[in-house]
Amino acid sequence: MGIGLGCLVLILIVAYAVIYFKTESRINKTYTINVQKIAVTQSAEALTQGEHLVQIKGCRECHGEDLGGKIFIDDPQLGRLVGANLTQGRGGIMREYTKADLTRALKHGVRKDGKSALLMPSDEYNSLSVEDMGALMSYIKSLRPVDRELPENEIRPLLRVLTFLNKFPLLPAERIDHTKQSVQTVKSEISANYGQYVATGCVGCHRPNYKGGEPLAPGFPPVPNITKSGNLGKWTEDQFIHTLRTGITPEGKKMDPKDMPWTMTKEFTDNEIKSVYLFLKSLPEES
Template identity: 25%
Template sequence: MKNMLKGLGAALCVALPFLAQAPADAATPAGAGAADQALVQRGAYLAQLGDCAACHTAPKGKPFAGGLPMNTPMGRIYVTNITPDAQTGIGGYTEADFARALREGVAKDGHNLYPAMPYPSYAKVNDDDVKALYAFFMHGVAPVQQANRESDIKWPLNMRWPLMFWNMAFLQKGAYRDKPGKDVAWNRGAYLVQGLGHCGSCHTPRGVAFQESALDESGSAFLSGALLDGWFASNLTGEHNAGLGRWSDEDLRTFLKSGANRHASAFGAMTSVINNSTQALSDQDIAAMSAYLKSLPPVGGDGAAAYTYDPQATKVSLDRPANDAGARVYTAYCMHCHGVDGRGFAPMLAPLAGNPNVLAKDASSLINVTLNGTGDLVINGVPSPFPMPGFAAVLDDKQIADVLSFVRAGWNNGAPAGVGAAEVAKLRQSTQAGR
């Protein structure tokens, strides 16, 4: 199970900005002058911060031309073309149109956007940053004529007008305001995490109406972890086992820049976030995000004592693997990368002992990554040499359940519960569909 348990968070960004089509007769704005290049470059940086490319660029597709399928509780939707093409993109959007779509979830033609697009987070983006983003998308992105695809959501769930009432109930308008008593770095970090970074879109639990349970640190559920599209996006609070409580500031900064540290490695959608977004951020912004996240109090724990490493009982099981079905699978498929001691070879190969994803109450990410593996981390153009392969074709449901139960109990992990074969079968069916 190479690089199994990659991740501070899975599926950090299922953002879906600008679910809209520009009218066919819209004119493409004229090119930016030399005086505007600094603004365009600033917008390019902000687009990386918002990880726009990850959602709006399909595999092997042209940048920002859309077409990527994404699953929602209502059905599959397809991200749209946000290049400045006049017919199929957003070339006809004025800056006011752009700002309204970004921060209020309303397209140029007046229809409401699905809340899979994180406009409740983008509502906090300030005017200067909106202006820079607009400049980038209009003058720094090549126009691509590529028609948008209708969603697979069936009537009546595909009707948009009820979203007006959703916005009235859950959208909090207004750009982020600095919190009194907090320093510059903390406020910058809060602005980035809550706003363009839209971390809460994946890492905060959602209510029955698909609304985030909290939009900032004033809500106890904020960034406490959430199940999303077959992955469990990790707890980002100070919780000491499944969260960031045992991570130093340096650990967190290293993870955001490289996707791996001594505790875990990125997997699932978080791989894309590292590849397309956080590795490109300035050291100052990375430090600010870390300062803010490290300030969050612990939430979402199960009351267990803080993790301490103890290899002895697991070593005995691995010495006699015939006595434990999970140990037999681990010995055959996992031990050569993750070790008898469960510590792997961090940061190249993820540890399993004390890994926050192993200790989480929800084992979905562990099942998913074991079945399907994960994409390459690509840092400074260099792919990771040891990506996690998928074992869906190699191990049956019971074998995967056995080995994950073994891992969750091993090395004193003491995770809340084992893994059942039925859980594996359910995720196998949902994640392998269409492959």
């Protein structure tokens, strides 16, 4: 029995060593990006749209209310993940980031050093129009400096295993088509096409087919199906809007904003929220 247990321990050590070095290789991979030129202005229109995008994209969930950065995951098994200080204050990345660096980080999920950002939803930002990306960058560059120095990220064993198995979206640069060019503008109108543009922010949790599935990580709840073959199929447009703006479903369930970020979706404009409803209702039912 002692020999068998020793062999098992040895196998586990070797397996984790393989996982460690494989994930380290992926984490330290460098990307060379041909960055698309994005205009940055300080016009009132751009700053207003940029602030709106910060609200509906959930930037403050990871980077703090003042966008001065915060630790957003600190778990003994998963590790510590830190949202960077996005200002020009002490500890802020904008003290060093150029416009091209910021474009690379937002659109491609690649840091200034060429390595992938960690758990940054750049695969969602990658589809932003040039106009919207420029507005988002303009707003970030206008932020009041926040002096806040933060600790480094720390990847612990469970997170490495989940990353190795592709069960946790740690490395956004791996999932992005870095040759894709953004369209100049996307018209804000009530349509399923515009809804698809807005609903890219739902893909990270609800999957590319919007049908949800298994939990995003251990301890998380299963992700619901938000196509018409799920509960959405029973909801009217008014009920959908009420749910996304109050966090209360037609069935009377109060949604936890940690699981469903309705505190973000409540900031959708009428055009955005109605278009998302049209898009989700247009998706094919499960066969």
